Amino acid sequence: MLYITIISVLAALLFLTRLFFIKREIKRVTMQLNQFNHKQTEKKVDLAFFETDLEKLASEINRQIDSTMQAQAEKQRTENELKQAIANISHDIRTPMTSILGYIQLLESADIDPEQRTEYTTIVKKGALRLKVLLEDFFELSVIESADYPLNIESIKLNQIVPEVLVGFYEAFYQRGLEPIIHLPEEEVIIKADVSAVKRVIENLLSNALKHSTGNVIICLEKRRSSVELTISNPAGCLTEKDLFFLFDRFYKADQTRIGKGTGLGLSIAKGLMKKMNGNLTAELQEEHLMMKCEWKI
Template identity: 55%
Template sequence: MLILAIAAVAAAALLLARLLLVKRELGRMTEQLRRYNDRATGKKIDLAMFDRQVEALAAQINRQSDLVVEAEARRRRTENELRQAVANISHDIRTPLTSIFGYIQLLESDRLAPEERAEYVAIVKNRTKRLQALLNDFFELSVIESSDYRLKTERLKMTGLLSDILVGFYDRFNERGLVPTIHLPEEEIAVFADESAVRRVVENLLVNTVKHAVGQVVIRFDRQRTSAVLTIVNDAKQLTAADVSLLFDRFYTADRTRSASGSGLGLSIAKSLMEKMGGSLEAELVGVRLTMRCTWKLQAVQPF
């Protein structure tokens, strides 16, 4: 009995000692967390004793700290992007408005010749169309990125659809003196996507190509394992690797990516639509050759 009593006392002593150590460790953790939350240190919680439960608690606290830091970084980034967006929108709207107002003032003059008046009216109309296109693109992008925006996905025969779109751009390529090399498969490749969204994506990419391409243009569509890929390749000597990483950023306002006849949002809209369809849109610069790559998931082949 005496031995059992001694063993019980020893076990109780050990348990008490461990509880005291755990209590002290929790106190250290609390103090470390307080200093971290007060921004007195950036060091995360570390332990001076081995205990699986306490270690698991410390790991979860450190993980929560990481999540808070990431959320704060996202918040700051979103605020910066919003401020930049407001500045860009203000600039893009103010520029055509200022021009329109200036020509209206000129039109108020009684000394204008009829041909001058007609010229100024035409300029005002063009600036107004530019402003209308700009506002429409801003609105469209906001709608597309809304969580409520839904696409009507269906099985699309892409080869025929792309042929139809490319035919519509024949005159635009011809006006720029561009003769694209087009590679479309003889077989029909089907994807699961929204037809109007696909049209908008491809048209936006082609519009961008017509505006900025120099030299040879190669347009290719083919099957790659479980995906269907559309690539548009052209020389882009004016671009740098830094530019390419920002091509799809709606807030990117470098002159080389904007045009007097567009809003500069075409690529952002295209990327958002591709993501909504479960696909992807990427850009890559190798030397002076810019490659735009659209990827859709393949639909299982079935008889039409």
């Protein structure tokens, strides 16, 4: 009987001791969380007393801390991007708007000859068209990024769509004195995608290549074992690896001297459309050639 009593007392002491350490550790964890929540520290929760359930709890808390810090970093990045976008929009709108208003004042003058009036009217028209393109691109990008953007995913023949889009760029290539080098397979290349979205992606990539290329543009369509790849490449000697990191950001222009040469939204729109179609758009720099690669999984 005495033996049982002693064992019971020891068990009770062991239980109370364990309970004491667990409660103390819970208080310690609570204090660490309080410091984290009040931004006094960014350190994760650590334990001084190790117990299976406490370790699981600490692990889940630390996982939540990681998620919270990641969300905060993403929020900060988005806010910075939004501020930059607003600044760029303001600049891109202000520049042609100032020009338009200035030339309208000149047109209101009574002592200008018909030739000058025609010239000023042409300048005003170009400025208005640039504003139209900017606003349309910005609206399209905002729509694409919405969760309910409609897509009609179906089986389409990519080796037929690429030439259709290229025909529309014949005049642009001719005016630049450039020749598209086209590599298309004879066999049918079928992907699951939205026809209009695919055409828009190709148009944006070709437009970007035409604006910035210092040589001929190469269009290559390949059917691989598990994917289809469309690559549009062009010489881009002024481009750096650093530029590739920002290339798909809104309003980013690698050559900041090209004022009025585009909104800087074309590649962002293409990237967004590819993502919506469960595809991927990447950029590589190989031997001073910019390679834009669209990939669809088969």
